[in-house]
Amino acid sequence: MTIERAPEIIPPPRRRAPTMEQAPLSDPAALLSAIEKAALNPQVDIGKVEQLLALYERIEGRRAEAAFNEALTVAQAAMRPVATDMENSQTRSRYASYAALDRILRPIYTNAGFSLTFNTAPGAPEAHVRVTCTVAHRAGHVRTYTLDLPADGKGAKGGDTMSRTHATASALSYGMRYLLRLIFNIAVGEGDDDGNKAGSQQQARQGTVSAEQLAELRKLVAEAKADTTRFCRYMKVARLGDLPAARFQAATAALEAKKAKGGA
Numbered sequence: 001m002t003i004e005r006a007p008e009i010i011p012p013p014r015r016r017a018p019t020m021e022q023a024p025l026s027d028p029a030a031l032l033s034a035i036e037k038a039a040l041n042p043q044v045d046i047g048k049v050e051q052l053l054a055l056y057e058r059i060e061g062r063r064a065e066a067a068f069n070e071a072l073t074v075a076q077a078a079m080r081p082v083a084t085d086m087e088n089s090q091t092r093s094r095y096a097s098y099a100a101l102d103r104i105l106r107p108i109y110t111n112a113g114f115s116l117t118f119n120t121a122p123g124a125p126e127a128h129v130r131v132t133c134t135v136a137h138r139a140g141h142v143r144t145y146t147l148d149l150p151a152d153g154k155g156a157k158g159g160d161t162m163s164r165t166h167a168t169a170s171a172l173s174y175g176m177r178y179l180l181r182l183i184f185n186i187a188v189g190e191g192d193d194d195g196n197k198a199g200s201q202q203q204a205r206q207g208t209v210s211a212e213q214l215a216e217l218r219k220l221v222a223e224a225k226a227d228t229t230r231f232c233r234y235m236k237v238a239r240l241g242d243l244p245a246a247r248f249q250a251a252t253a254a255l256e257a258k259k260a261k262g263g264a
Helices: 028-039 046-078 098-111 164-184 196-205 211-223 228-234 245-260
Strands: 086-088 093-095 114-121 128-137 142-150
Touching: 028 046, 046 098, 046 114, 046 128, 046 164, 098 114, 098 164, 098 245, 114 164, 128 164, 142 164, 211 245, 228 245
Parallel strands: none
Antiparallel strands: 086 093, 114 128, 128 142
16 A cells, blocks of 8 residues: 655745845835844944945935925925015115015925025135025925125225124125025016006006905005005005006015014
């Protein structure tokens, strides 16, 4: 009688945890997990662990930079030109103050995950101040912008117009405004044509402010202690209700600036 043997059952090979060589380089989490396990293994060369850790940092750095650039595109797409609200008596030109820029831009760039820090740095030429702006994104990427500005107290014609302390403060204020504009590529202007005729044609093509916007303008006029007639003349309209809706932002920025100065 023949006795048949039962077929031998070979257990499947046990699956091992991925080693550093097996960890997919495209998966930062798996790579980091493999690095952590290798660092605890005394048989693994520490030099190889350091190399892989540097590789992980480069991968994460590229991912963070890509997120930074994508967020910058989104933020810039949401930004519009900012109206001028201040006047330089020496150059007889108008400009947008930092307060006006900040009021419009901060909600947009913070919503996109950015934070801005202004400071000064060494290395500026003599009689200059180097203004810096560090832009950090929540994904981890950081970029620093710099601008060297004269702080010698000289005016447009070369004469002494202010002390060095005042000149430095002025350069800092100027640098903050212009760095903010440069970082987000912001245009600044009145937002309308120079001539009255062109302004009238523009108003005819666009709708005027809504009832809610008109109420807000009147409230701001009162809070800023502004003269309504003079303000309408400044905005080149006969009355507040004739203000084009496209110029509502410029009007509120001007009134907010006047209000901040105490109605002076």
